[in-house]
Amino acid sequence: MLPVMVWLGPILAFVGVASYFALFLNWPITRDVPWVNLILLALALAASIAGLMRSRRRVLAAAGLALTLAFSGFFLWYTYVVSYDLPSAELALDVGAQVPAVVLRDARGQDVELAALSREKLVLVFFRGHW
């Protein structure tokens, strides 16, 4: 029989990646530093390595480890490379600049003048969108 560790590793790694997007992205405390997911991936890696050392079915155990490494690699690539791929902040309007005169439509389809809103205190949030 296949030792538990051989299949537990990749499953734990998959959960370690998927739970970030499905769950832990929702709270700043688990989002900004994805510590829950990093712990899950570390456990997955430990399981896969243990599986490789204990199992006599070397090829399967090695494939399990490769899968765990692939999931972990994807997660690290996304969290520490892809999500930092943003345009230079130097291009953005800086403190002291006047708010440009732009008219946009709200969710009811009505025109909203940005400059008119800006006369009073305004928190303007640009977000990536839901597409």
Next chain:
Amino acid sequence: MSELHGLQLRASDFEAAGAKLVAVSVDSVELNRGVVEKVGLSFPVLSDPDLVAIDAFGLRHAKGNPFAEPPISGDIARPAVYVIEGGAVKWRDLTDSYRVRVDPDDVLAALR
């Protein structure tokens, strides 16, 4: 979804600080209407599909949406929060990573 929801949770704090809260993205009016209703947002969500305001603020993230297919360009806004007073920028937060968003407490501190 979580970002707008997070702002909604603090909407009363922004109101207490005497500030209006407005969100902008490339999303269509129709899409925004759905989000406003689903999340129950009390603040306006503006639609900037041609990136007019986004360009005026210098926030265009070219091909930021990798799933877009023509005729949609896939250009979007990089996440940014501006505090504006008297028609001018008073404070801003441009995150380094789009995973990491501004702490609402920092925005409230900037409003005081």
